[in-house]
Amino acid sequence: MFSGSIPALVTPFRDGALDESAFRRLVDWQIESGSSALVPCGTTGENSTLSNAEHHRVIEVCIEQAAGRVPIIAGCGSNDTMNALLHMNFSKKCGASAALVVAPYYNKPSQEGLLAHFSYLAEHADLPIVLYNVPGRTVSDLQPETVCELVRRYPQTFVGIKDASGDLSRVTDHRMGIDAKFAQLCGDDELALPFNAAGGVGCISVTANVAPALCAEFQAACAANDLELARKLNDKLYPLHYAMFEDSSPGPCKYALAQVHDWIENELRLPLVPCNDSARAAVDKALVHAGLV
Structure with missing residues (x-):
C-alpha cells in the first residue's frame, strides 16, 4: 500500500503556535520533490507536545494541502487506547489513507497487552494501520511474533510497519511470517539500504524533511535494484542521517530546515530546545556534503 520516501514531517512553530503557512509550504515542497506519502504528527512532528485540537488541526491541514496528490498516513499513536481511537476516527473523517500507530509508550505493556491494544483499534476504527515499533523511545518492543499475529487476525487492517528497532533480521522475520501484502518501511534512515535489500520497500524518514529529492531518488534506485546508484546516493546522505x-530529535532537523529555507523557524516546544553547537556543526557539514547548501 505504501513505498518509497515518506517524510515524518516536522510541525513548524512560530511564537509557540502552529505555523500553518510554513506547514503548507513544507507539504507542497515535499510532494513536488518526489515524496510518495506524508506522515503528520509522528515523533518528528512533536506530537507528544500537541493538544488534541492541535494534533487534529495538523492532520487536517496536511490532508487539505496535499489535496489527494499523495497518501497521508496520519500519526495516531497514544499510550491511551481510547485517545488513539479518537485520533483514528478523526483522521478517517478527514480523508487520511492510513494511521501510523506507535506501540504505547511509558505504560510498558506486555505482548498480550500490545495484541489487545492493536486488536481493539482494528475492531473499532475503519482505517488501515501502519504499525510503528520504536523501542528506544517507547520501551515496549513489538515483537515479530506479535506483528505476524496481528496481520493474521486482521490482514485488511494492518498494512505495514515502520520498524525503528534497529534489528535488520526482523525484515526477514516479518516477510517469512506474513502471507498478506505488508509494506515494511524502515524507521532508521541510516539502515534503509540494507533494510530494503532484506525486503523493505521504503522509509518513513527524518532526513527526507531536509533532503526530500535525494531521499526519493535513493528509494527509487533501491526499487529499481540499481545498487550502484543507491550506494552513491546513500553515501551522499549518510552524514546527514547521523x-x-x-x-x-527533531532539534537538528528543524535547525537544518531553517538553513535550507527562510520560511521555517528553528523553534521547538518544551521540554525540547534548539540543538546544541556540536549538533549544528554536524548538520552544517552534512548539508554541504549532500550539496544542499
Whole structure:
C-alpha cells in the first residue's frame, strides 16, 4: 500500500503556535520533490507536545494541502487506547489513507497487552494501520511474533510497519511470517539500504524533511535494484542521517530546515530546545556534503 520516501514531517512553530503557512509550504515542497506519502504528527512532528485540537488541526491541514496528490498516513499513536481511537476516527473523517500507530509508550505493556491494544483499534476504527515499533523511545518492543499475529487476525487492517528497532533480521522475520501484502518501511534512515535489500520497500524518514529529492531518488534506485546508484546516493546522505540525531530529535532537523529555507523557524516546544553547537556543526557539514547548501 505504501513505498518509497515518506517524510515524518516536522510541525513548524512560530511564537509557540502552529505555523500553518510554513506547514503548507513544507507539504507542497515535499510532494513536488518526489515524496510518495506524508506522515503528520509522528515523533518528528512533536506530537507528544500537541493538544488534541492541535494534533487534529495538523492532520487536517496536511490532508487539505496535499489535496489527494499523495497518501497521508496520519500519526495516531497514544499510550491511551481510547485517545488513539479518537485520533483514528478523526483522521478517517478527514480523508487520511492510513494511521501510523506507535506501540504505547511509558505504560510498558506486555505482548498480550500490545495484541489487545492493536486488536481493539482494528475492531473499532475503519482505517488501515501502519504499525510503528520504536523501542528506544517507547520501551515496549513489538515483537515479530506479535506483528505476524496481528496481520493474521486482521490482514485488511494492518498494512505495514515502520520498524525503528534497529534489528535488520526482523525484515526477514516479518516477510517469512506474513502471507498478506505488508509494506515494511524502515524507521532508521541510516539502515534503509540494507533494510530494503532484506525486503523493505521504503522509509518513513527524518532526513527526507531536509533532503526530500535525494531521499526519493535513493528509494527509487533501491526499487529499481540499481545498487550502484543507491550506494552513491546513500553515501551522499549518510552524514546527514547521523547529524539528525546529534541532539534530541527533531532539534537538528528543524535547525537544518531553517538553513535550507527562510520560511521555517528553528523553534521547538518544551521540554525540547534548539540543538546544541556540536549538533549544528554536524548538520552544517552534512548539508554541504549532500550539496544542499
